[in-house]
Amino acid sequence: MNPTLLQLKNVGKRFGDHVVLSEINLEIAKGEVVCVIGPSGSGKSTLLRCINFIAPPEEGEVIFEGRSWKRFHSxxxxxxxxxxxxxxxxxxxxxxxxxxxFNVFPHMSAIENVMLGLTKVRGKNRNEAREIAERSLRQVGLGDKLDQYPEKLSGGQKQRVAIARALALNPKVMLFDEVTSALDPELVTGILDEMRRLASDGMTMVVVTHEMNFAFQVATRIVFMDAGRIVTIGTPDEIRNTTEPRARAFLSSILG
Ligand SMILES: Nc1ncnc2c1ncn2[C@@H]1O[C@H](COP(=O)(O)OP(=O)(O)OP(=O)(O)O)[C@@H](O)[C@H]1O
Ligand SMILES: [Mg+2]
Incomplete structure (x- = not known):
């Protein structure tokens, strides 16, 4: 087993009085692909937002590469x-x-969208940024669309720009929140293939998805959430054969 990259310990998140996540415990090894499934409103997006601190948790701690991130109350x-x-x-x-x-900026070309984080967050000069951005866009199959504006790109291509933009910063983990849900069906496979490729390159990934074929094939483990809690975690085979009633009911509702 690879070393742990990311660990959530008793993580809890509230919005006002509304408890959205409770007692989330999850340990993710380097190179793992953890798929998160569960009904609407169960807290899947909030979980990702806690992991990258867009919405930092009030309770518990997030440990990233051995370093603990914890907010104190006093x-x-x-x-x-x-x-x-x-x-x-x-x-x-x-x-x-x-x-x-995808949240790509409409007034910027594909390459400018990808360069932005490189210049602003990574402090690269424009030449360096352009080189990295170009490589990153080529990686996701958009080598011929570098100067195209989002309005001239398909949903799938815009999503590729968003993926390239994240990858260009050379992240240690990638979080995906239902990235194929807004795409026309014929574009879904291409994006899932992109994610498969990333997984096989060894990228650590946390993927919220309703694409159960993808989850069963690619995940190292699947997390089933309901009502702000992790109800069960297991390998794809374990989840496929789970006897946990809520997970069973959810799976049969989406698998038919
Ligand atoms: N910024 C916020 N302020 C208040 N409540 C929020 C906020 N964000 C999420 N919530 C609430 O937290 C709960 C979990 O929401 P979340 O978006 O994490 O669910 P989800 O599992 O991603 O659902 P879906 O499958 O529909 O995307 C919901 O009840 C939602 O209303
Ligand atoms: Mg969501």
């Missing part, structure tokens, strides 16, 4: 919390994320 820990906040941008830059609605 005012006495003001300085520790300030330190934590100050380090977050650096940590976020290690973690790539791709969303359902």
């Amino acid at each position: 005012a006495l820990n003001f300085i520790a919390n300030r330190k934590y906040e100050a380090q977050l941008p650096k940590l976020r830059a290690e973690i790539g994320m791709v969303f359902q609605h």
